Structure formats: C-alpha cells, structure tokens
Amino acid sequence: MVNSEAKTPRERYRAQVRTEIKQRAWEQIATAGASALSLNAIAKQMGMSGPALYRYFGGRDDLITELVRDAYRSLADAFRATSEASGADVTALAHALRAWALRDPQRYFLIYGTPVPGYQAPDDTTAISSEIMATLLDACAALPSDGPATPFEAHLEGHRDWAAGHPAPPAALHRALAFWTRLHGVLSLELAGHFSGMGIDPAQLFAAELDDLAGTSAT
Amino acid sequence: MVNSEAKTPRERYRAQVRTEIKQRAWEQIATAGASALSLNAIAKQMGMSGPALYRYFGGRDDLITELVRDAYRSLADAFRATSEASGADVTALAHALRAWALRDPQRYFLIYGTPVPGYQAPDDTTAISSEIMATLLDACAALPSDGPATPFEAHLEGHRDWAAGHPAPPAALHRALAFWTRLHGVLSLELAGHFSGMGIDPAQLFAAELDDLAGTSAT
C-alpha cells in the first residue's frame, strides 16, 4: 500500500517546496489580493528563477485552484472543530465563521468573492462545501422549529438534494440557508470595507443578525 | 457660465471617444471579469493602437474607477426611479435591485465584490452610496415598526451619522441595514453561482428573505 507521507526523499522535498510556494502565495494574496499573485515574485523570493515553479504547479491557475481547495479545507476543519467542541451550536459556528473570515479576508474572498466568469470549481471543492453545509445542518436541526411552513420551505421539500440525505426538516434547511446568506451578507460587506465610513460596528450588526437567526423567530 | 454639454467640437469628440471606450470596457468586463480588462484589446477593437487610450484615461485603474462610478450612478438612478414610481416601497426596491444585479453580474461585483486591498474608493462614490441609502431609508421609514428596541438599535441611536440626517427611527435604520446585508447575501451568492449545483431556486430564497424583511417581524 502507498503511504501518503514521506516515501522517497524526493517526494519529501517536492512536498516541502510545494508548501513553501503556497505559503508565499498566501502572504502575497493577503497583502495584495489574488489578482496580484505573481509566480515570478514567488520564485524570486525563494531564490530560484522564474520557470522553476512550473515543475510544481501547472501554472498560475493551478496554484490558485490549489489555494481555493486549501481555503475550503481550512473552513471545513474550523467548522467541524467548533461543532464538535460546542455540541452543534449555531452561534458558536457563526463566531467561528467570523473569526475565520477576519483572520484572512482575502482567503474568505477566494471562496465567496467575485467569481471569474469562465472558471469552474473542481468537484472536490463542492464536496468540501457540502461537508461544511452538513455541519451547519446539524446545528440548525438542533434548533426548535416553530411557525407555519412557508412557501419557500415547500419548495425546499422538493429540492433537498443539496442536503445530501441529511434528515433535517424543511424549516432547518431554511434556517441553514438563511444562516449562510445573512452572515455572508454582513461579513462580505464588512470585509470589503463598506461599513468603514459609516461609523457602525459590524460586530454588533453581525450579532444582531445572529440573534435573529438563533432566536425564536423562525423564518 | 460653462455649459456642460457640447461646448467645443473637440470636447464633443473627446466625450464620444471616452464613452465608446467605457462601452467596450463594459462588454469586456461582462464576459471576462474586471481583472481581464485589457486596454490594448479595447484600443485594437476601436482601430487605434495601444497608448492612444492614455489620452483619455490616466491608465487602467483610472478607467476602472470611472466604471465603478458609473455603476454606482446606474444603481442609484434605478433605485431612485423605482422609489418614485412605487411610492417608496421596499419590495419594489428589492426587485429593482435584483433585476439590476442580474442584468450585469460583473457590474454588481464591481461595486460589492472582492475589494483590492490597497484601493480607496473616491469620495464621490461614497456620496452616491449614501444617496442610495437615503432612498432605502425612505422606504424603510414607511414600514410599521413594532417590537421592543434591540441592543443593536440602541447602538444605532448613537451612530447614525451614515444616515446623513435622515429622520428615520432606529428601527428603520436597522431595517435598512438588514435589507442591504440580507439581500446582498442572497444576491452575491447567487451571482457567484454558489446555488447553481444545489437545485434550489435563488429567486424563491430571495423572495423569502424579502418577505421576512417586509413582513411584520421587525428585527
């Protein structure tokens, strides 16, 4: 059987260089954005010149795709960890999401930011995305659901393939979607700086939205 | 006094070329995103070569800044028009926002998408942004406000500078912010294609969020 770690010394070295390249790329993205990522600059920082990086990544797009994959993986891990630590609590998940986003805004935008029109995300990222959604659904299913069924929940009843067989009631599905979209709404505008000139505290707006989501007022 | 339109034939020509450049830029952005905007390609399309465009725009960043300005202006006009036509109705504003966004997703992302870390928006765009917020506040102030004051509304009481003197109660300010962030949350995820593989209808999710905002459940 093939052991994933440290087989040949060449593979060890190759993995090490790959992670260093990605690390430099993350630093560069955090300071100047993903559009300003330069393979030449990374190579120069690492002491080697230009086309050497093409031994490790197919090109700029491949590197960015790998970074997107890592970002998804990091968010999924953070979500899973806080879910296990807090017993599937939605407010804990929300604060974990905000902390993860504030830790590196450009990493958040790499996942949820402006898409490149032609770009198609690799299918494994959608798999990780559904893993994130699964832990979110676990937390939302634990909330009490009251109120009458809305027309949108009737729509969800017939379109719950994205839940991947999760046995959550339609109200919980709706809660999960609202959790996702509302917190993303506040977070993305905050990270983009749209609140900076307004004087309001984004954390309090985030908390207000979270109170509304976790409170008794379903949908 | 200086008439703004059509003074000298030189200025007429200059304005015409400028608008044609911006038009080609919009087409290019709509199909390949703002990061793929190429001055050379625009010049080649217009039959003139390369550096001629620098007579009309200071550079790529200046052109994009101008496009951002136009995008803000377009959204503000659309908002104002529907507000006047519908009598400051929030659902009409919401549908106008969604239609405006779906008409050219990259134009929406040019305003509300991933920001470039170093970039500072010119102050006139923030002026237009506050104009948009004003018409939104007009519509939110027309809604009935019930329920007790939340801690966030208490925070808003002390930080209402962004309302630019608009005489809306804190509940209306909160409504306007929720309107903005929630609809942006659904819209940006929809435009980015994050719902495409899930099978759900973004329009119905948008409608559900709008029902929650315009309904009786304040905050």
Next chain:
DNA sequence: TCCGTGCGGTTATAACTTCTAACGAACGTG
C-alpha cells in the same frame, strides 16, 4: 482668411507578466 497652438494618434522602448522549450547537472536507485 490665415496662422500658430495644442490635441490626438503614431511608433519605439522599458519593465513587467505567464508560459514553453531546450539544455545541464545533480540526485537516487538499481
């Protein structure tokens, strides 16, 4: 009407970028 200023467009050039191709050296495995 005529003439000069200045505007618009050109080519050339510099400094970048991604990415391919060909070559050499070093490393590790048989």
Next chain:
DNA sequence: CACGTTCGTTAGAAGTTATAACCGCACGGA
C-alpha cells in the same frame, strides 16, 4: 558504478501596462 528521472537553469515568444518622443491636422483667435 552507471543510468535515468527530476530539478533548475537560460533563452525566447507573446502578452500586458505605461512612458517618451515625434508628427500632422484641426480648431480657434486675430
């Protein structure tokens, strides 16, 4: 020890933004 894969190099093509220098024509004042 020798051979082969892999890594890093330099060279080069095809792009990009942006600046500089130059030329001609059109516009506007006299």
